[in-house]
Amino acid sequence: MTLSAVNAAPEVPAHGVSFRQAFGVWLRVALRSFGGPAGQIAVMHRIIVEEKRWIGETRFLHALNHCMLLPGPEA
Secondary structure: OOOHHHHHOOOOOOOOOHHHHHHHHHHHHHHHHHOOOHHHHHHHHHHHHOHHHHHHHHHHHHHHHHHHHHOOOOO
16 A cells, blocks of 8 residues: 555545445434334435435335345345
8 A cells, every 4th residue: 555545535436425425324214214114115215216316216116126025124
């Protein structure tokens, strides 16, 4: 590791969302999602798809379909 690499600004991930931003959003989801999986899904959809526009509706529904197939992940 060179000295210039140590002083350089942190790299922005390819998806454009920093760890700090993601942590803040998931904390909001956790604090607002009383009501079980249905409540969590609704809150995640509102924040991630509608408010932040990190992913589109189709991508969210595709991921949700995978979660519905497996036991437990939707909760």
